[in-house]
Amino acid sequence: MLTSKVKGKDTRPELVVRRTLHGLGGRYRLHRQDLPGSPDIVMPSRKLDLFVHGCFWHRHENCKMASTPRTREDFWQTKFEANMARDRRNETSLKQLGWRVEVIWECETKQATRLFDRLKTLLASGDGQSESRE
Numbered sequence: 001m002l003t004s005k006v007k008g009k010d011t012r013p014e015l016v017v018r019r020t021l022h023g024l025g026g027r028y029r030l031h032r033q034d035l036p037g038s039p040d041i042v043m044p045s046r047k048l049d050l051f052v053h054g055c056f057w058h059r060h061e062n063c064k065m066a067s068t069p070r071t072r073e074d075f076w077q078t079k080f081e082a083n084m085a086r087d088r089r090n091e092t093s094l095k096q097l098g099w100r101v102e103v104i105w106e107c108e109t110k111q112a113t114r115l116f117d118r119l120k121t122l123l124a125s126g127d128g129q130s131e132s133r134e
Ligand SMILES: [Zn+2]
Pocket: 055, 060, 063, 064, 065, 066, 105, 106, 107, 108
């Protein structure tokens, strides 16, 4: 069992986001290795990158899922800071390449209606080229 694996591909929150996007008719690619940070979901026609972040590892602000363990606090702090620094770096690099970057938090994927609305808004706002007609 790979229980220690921090960031697996195809995590449950990611699958939820993908399913919702699919329902909205969004077209996407997954894990583009050639982009900084290898965004979880890439929508080339909208120049939109989505990261599906776990609240704990990526420190979702004011989120109850992002509590700091009481033991080995220094260890966790160091780890969290490295994660956040890497996230910021990736976001900056992607923006320099002309991408929009959005983060979908794990806790957001637990509220189907809100997630649906959020993604719908995202798709609508990026639809400058109107390629979404079936
Ligand atoms: Zn959260």
